[in-house]
Amino acid sequence: MKIQILFLLLLISVMGCKNKEEVAYVPLNYESDPCIDCATVAIAIFEFNKETDLGIAVNTALRKEIVRQLNFEGNAENASIEEAIAAFKKEFQDLRDMYPEESIDWEAIIKSEITYENKDVLTIQLDTYIFTGGAHGHSTLRFLNFNKKKNELFENWELFKEIDDFEHFAETKFKIQEDIPQNSEINSTGFMFEGERFYLPNNLGFTKKGVQLIYNQYEIASYADGPIFMTLPYTEIESFLSVKILPKSL
The missing domain is CATH 3.30.565.40 (Fervidobacterium nodosum Rt17-B1 like)
Structure with a gap:
């Protein structure tokens, strides 16, 4: 008892x-x-x-x-x-x-x-x-x-120490995920980023697995392509974050 x-x-x-x-x-x-x-x-x-x-x-x-x-x-x-x-x-x-x-x-x-x-x-x-x-x-x-x-x-920029550095890292990961050669333009495989350059979406947030980036329909691709998701694990982006995301809190 x-x-x-x-x-x-x-x-x-x-x-x-x-x-x-x-x-x-x-x-x-x-x-x-x-x-x-x-x-x-x-x-x-x-x-x-x-x-x-x-x-x-x-x-x-x-x-x-x-x-x-x-x-x-x-x-x-x-x-x-x-x-x-x-x-x-x-x-x-x-x-x-x-x-x-x-x-x-x-x-x-x-x-x-x-x-x-x-x-x-x-x-x-x-x-x-x-x-x-x-x-x-x-x-x-x-x-x-x-x-x-x-x-x-x-504000999105408040989540990172240097948002430009995070954006550059995210572009590298995005090209890997979407099979875009690293030395190619971001729209070379059919995406529709304005100005022919990569940029972070307005919608990014914390999840249990990492920071998730969401490009909604029409933002960088056609309606038929649906939303484009990319999740960056905390273990890879901890140095970019201005807020503490501890493994024990996941």
Whole structure:
């Protein structure tokens, strides 16, 4: 019995230490009622502790990003998710009233995932699919990297000691991954980097396996090629990072 109690206390202690690094949150879902000839919306994100500065910052950033993804045309800075959903559905209804025979039901699906967290960093990935007619919908993946010490979003350049050095390293790895000769131009095999030079994507974030770079559809390749992913292991890029990512926190 004593051994069992000791084990239980040790387990609680370990879990408590782990929880100290994690931000408290609950699932937050928005889902429109099933309907015919309408726009449907399904959003699954998180609501973080509203009693902390970090929780407020994360909730605000998530709200703004979702409002932006729904193409809200009003005051996106202060609009609520509910207002953006209502505007999305109204825009479809207005279109359907004008062209009842031509409009196809719209759809918006947004899912979220915490891809990495330690005492300094919290990374959330948003996976968005929006269909508003046409041959196909539009999918995007978006990383939000939060500085837990300053209670704010990281700018990409803040994640690295010298972002130009990291970019050069990433180009070498990208060419290896995509079978592009190192002495060839970046677009020599069919990519569409603007200016004929390699550059980092807007979307890069921390995952358990490393820093992941995501080029969404159309950014550097055709729609048919889909998004382009590259994950750089922490063991290879530790010297470039300005934030500590410790193996024990993976």
